[in-house]
Amino acid sequence: MGMKIEGSCSAITNVISLRLGIPPGGDMFPRRHTTKHDLTPDCYKMDVEGTRVETMEDYLIGETIGEGTFSKVKLGIHKESRRKVALKFVQLDIIEATIGMEQFRREIEIHSQMNHPNIAKLYSVIDIPEQKKTCLVVEFVQGKDMLDTILDHPGGRLPEKLASSYFKQIVQAVQYLHENGITHRDLKLENICVEQDVCKLIDFGFANYYQPGFSMRTPCGSSIYAAPEVLMRTNYSGPKADVWSLGVMLYSMVCGKIPWEGNSVNEQLYSATRGEWSLIPSASVNVQNLLLGCLEVSAEGRMGILDVSEHSWVSAELVKRNFGGSFKKMMRKIVA
Structure with a gap:
């Protein structure tokens, strides 16, 4: 059976x-969490590369290139650098009703620390409270x-x-x-x-x-x-x-x-x-x-x-390399 x-x-x-x-x-x-949480914390409302806080005004927003249960991904272009990015617009009310805000925060925390040539970079996180959305600015592949x-x-x-x-x-x-x-x-x-x-x-x-x-x-x-x-x-x-x-x-x-x-x-x-x-x-x-x-x-x-x-x-042909971007020492959370 x-x-x-x-x-x-x-x-x-x-x-x-x-x-x-x-x-x-x-x-x-499927997972459902009913505990209420604040939206994206202030420490994530900034460019993870350490520059000034960004807003959606910094980007030209293009066509939709992907869509999922919690989010829609659009092609974006940074106005100043002309860098192409993937703009992942996450609907926070759906996140809160399904996987929970704690897991979403963890996603941002983990992804922002990664520095590896085979992992798409997270450039910045932009809060859009009036739309109950958060935008993850990710490396465009x-x-x-x-x-x-x-x-x-x-x-x-x-x-x-x-x-x-x-x-x-x-x-x-x-x-x-x-x-x-x-x-x-x-x-x-x-x-x-x-x-x-x-x-x-x-x-x-x-x-x-x-x-x-x-x-x-x-x-x-x-x-x-x-x-x-x-x-x-x-x-x-x-x-x-x-x-x-x-x-x-x-x-x-x-x-x-x-x-x-x-x-x-x-x-x-x-x-x-x-x-x-x-x-x-x-x-x-x-x-x-x-x-x-x-x-x-x-x-x-x-x-x-x-x-x-x-x-x-x-x-057989794997060349060992040392990658940068060591993680900060932090408490390891084992969360259900």
């Missing part, structure tokens, strides 16, 4: 997901997300050499997060943008701090990519759940479909909790070995991000 995972996703997401073998519905774990990159490639999947190049970059970004005490919790193809073969991780709406040995409790993210322990709503390790999501992404990149078989989301998620997936005959033994390590049902037996980065399929 399949598991019932409640939730919803947009019609656009349904159409795209169907192309990869994901039936409609059941994409997001001129390209497709990874899902469309796969689907638009001849054959509907990526050659292993290209998949390896992309996956290495994603692993570097996730390793950077984990080394700084951050777990993403919503790794998926749609959250990776590709521009001229450079991958950028975006959207930190479910990111959280973690400490080794401490468990998280709140199931969140996109269920098709979620680890069995997250689907079962048990305590889980955020970093190990991230590695499972990486495994689902890698399988999709080299195979052109998700690992789970089934005629409905519930059937597919049931297969995920049991680790029922097939090896890919066309893939190398090396990448199949990596998939086995990432898609291990037992979190204890699953690879960690260091194991993934040091795997021969990933590390």
